[in-house]
Amino acid sequence: MSMFFTIAVIVLVFLVIFQIAKASEYVSVLKGEEKSRAQSNKINGFLMVAFLVLGLIGVYLCNKALYPKTLLPVGSASEQGEKVDSMLIVTLWITGFVFVATQIVLFVFAYKYQENPKRKVFFFPHNNTMELIWTVVPAITLTILVVIGLRNWFTFTSDAPANSLRVEVTGKQFGWIFRYAGKDNEFGKKYFRVIDDANNNPLGQVWADQEKFNMKADPANNDDIVQSQTMYCVKGKPVQLIIGSRDVIHDVGLPQFRMKMDAVPGTPTTLWFTPKYTTKEMKEKTGNPDFIYEISCDQMCGNGHYSMKGIIEVVTQEEFDVWMAKQKPNYLVANPDKDPSNAPAAAATTPVVDSTKKVALAH
Incomplete structure (x- = not known):
């Protein structure tokens, strides 16, 4: 029953989205295509900023709620595992910084460079310096991370200490x-x-x-x-x-x-x-x-x-x-049958008395 209810809700959501899209088309016809497009572009620009702020807040709240449930707060239970944790933390800091920075640039640019009749388009086909930066810097960073990982891997899989x-x-x-x-x-x-x-x-x-x-x-x-x-x-x-x-x-x-x-x-x-x-x-x-x-x-x-x-x-x-x-x-x-502890106990023997000695003693 719950499956049918879920399907019905999904279908209803799609119908609502379809009807909103059709209504938007009718509004654009009534207002005029140019005016409607400019208005929609402006709304989308503000929504981009809203999505950026709400998205970063969501990332923070998710991290705050879920981090305590991971194994990281307890720390590694082995000395070698500490190197894995440190490598993971460094990777998370680097990738986290890149993620936040690129998302801010992406959404801010979408807002800043929304359609504006007073702004002229600038044709920007090529820039060697920028291409060199965004190619060399990630390559060097990833190389460093890979080298650290390989060094740790060779340590874990090398010959163990003699007393192991x-x-x-x-x-x-x-x-x-x-x-x-x-x-x-x-x-x-x-x-x-x-x-x-x-x-x-x-x-x-x-x-x-x-x-x-x-x-x-x-x-x-x-x-x-x-x-x-x-x-x-x-x-x-x-x-x-x-x-x-x-x-x-x-x-x-x-x-x-x-x-x-x-x-x-x-x-x-x-x-x-x-x-x-x-x-x-x-x-x-x-x-x-x-x-x-x-x-x-x-x-x-x-x-x-x-x-x-x-x-x-x-x-x-x-x-x-x-x-x-x-x-x-x-x-x-x-x-x-080879286990000594399972061997039957030796049968107790009664000491044998020499009868001849008893007769000699009697005489």
Whole structure:
């Protein structure tokens, strides 16, 4: 019902505009075309100034109302993200100044140079100086912005510090899988043909020899820890993400950290950043007890794209160590018969008494 009402209102608006246009034509016929055109031109000139003033007021009010709802007031949750924020702010100031200046010139000129029978037309075909200014200045400005962006990009995607926590992030339709290296600090080999969700091998870790694929078992897999949907990292410690996908192209989006990177099947990508606040501290900072660090998919990847969200828990080093100590390697999860903690307790045995000694003692 509401749809029909909306359509009816739109049709009515068009009919009103059409009738106003027809009435304007009749008025111009009665008054005379020249006089009517001059009057309309004068009205349009004043309307241009009114639109300018109301438009700039609208821009200001929209900015005032919507800015607090963005992520900028809270600030970046990573040290590297601060560079992204500063780059964005500089870009907004430059483009904002250009927008306001050009709009003022546009509407003021429309008012100032309205039709006037006392003014003669000035033919202005060419001006090398002006063309040089409006070509060179924007080119230099955009070049500077691009250089700043590339410098930041190369920083985020360069080799991470030696003490970084390494986390392998794998996207799938429609969720995230995280892998941590075990005590050997090495990720075991994986192969997409041995992926088996039903048997707790979502990454295709090579635990046993795969003769038909000519692959040997990789012992480095035996202590790797695999988690789904929640990633843990440490405040103040660089974390390097080794990103991939097991089906289609996804995109790791970290809005609070101001980071993002494509997850491409068969082509690992990397990204690193240093968290500034724990999840608990961000809850206090934002005043939101339900705050979470989100990892989202920023690349349309299918019908369930909207639901492809994960959680990042930023904790202290002590909390992370406790969490890691509680985790069980995925090899033992998939092969419970290999888990020492599942071995049956040794059967209690009754001590055997030597009967010959008892007889000797009796005598």
